[in-house]
Amino acid sequence: MFRICFLLCVLVQPVSASADVAGFVRVIDGDTFDVAGQRVRIFGIDAPEGKQTCETEQGTLWPCGAWVSAKVSDLYDGNGAVCSQVDLDRYGRIVARCSVDGRDVGEDLVSRGLAFAYRAYSMEYDLVEKGAAINDRGLHESRVQNPAAYRAERSRPPHPNCAIKGNISKNGRIYHMPGQHDYERTGINEASGERWFCTQLGARLAGWRKARR
The missing domain is CATH 2.40.50.90 (OB fold (Dihydrolipoamide Acetyltransferase, E2P))
Structure with a gap:
């Protein structure tokens, strides 16, 4: 009702x-x-x-x-x-x-x-x-x-030349390049298998695919 x-x-x-x-x-x-x-x-x-x-x-x-x-x-x-x-x-x-x-x-x-x-x-x-x-x-x-501090920490690359984000989601293993649509909102939780990459080749060889946008 x-x-x-x-x-x-x-x-x-x-x-x-x-x-x-x-x-x-x-x-x-x-x-x-x-x-x-x-x-x-x-x-x-x-x-x-x-x-x-x-x-x-x-x-x-x-x-x-x-x-x-x-x-x-x-x-x-x-x-x-x-x-x-x-x-x-x-x-x-x-x-x-x-x-x-x-x-x-x-x-x-x-x-x-x-x-x-x-x-x-x-x-x-x-x-x-x-x-x-x-x-x-x-x-x-x-x-x-603090949630904002948590997000910032997960979004900070270990090295400025290794800023590619290897995310794991329901859609699989996807890497995000700086400047892509979801890059800023994507955090990296290394404890769950997510990781940073220095090159796209390294990400692909490890089994990640590039985000579509």
Whole structure:
């Protein structure tokens, strides 16, 4: 019944600048949704990457990135969302504030300790994150590397002349050259078999193929 009511409300509501994208949610990861088939990056928050690990107080590593994605899916997957666009990021994704049942998604995720305030872009959730940290909610029970620092670390070649990224994904072993479409967003996790290459020939001989774009 809710899905029908939400769909009817979306169809009959007037077009406005405050409701740029409206539809049902498919969770991609902790801070990224597909809403009505459009990729949406939640404004003002930053969640651990899917392959990111965290460390308990006892020094045990655990897959916090995958855990966050699963928790966010439990909360929002299949729900109706209304998103107001703030910007477009460098990957062409819509950056937006989203709400579900009138609840601010970004604030909710930061409050639960499933994401951090992305202070490089907004201080909107700064106090919300501090409240979650004080109460040891979610990720704040562990030692967590800042997601932006984690991405930067995985994107830094060991040598300036060895900057080809050998990524492993569901599509197989693919290498990305500097300047290609997905180069910047691709991280290298050597623990899972991904690696850096100095030449395309070296990458091909090792079993990687070049990204199509």
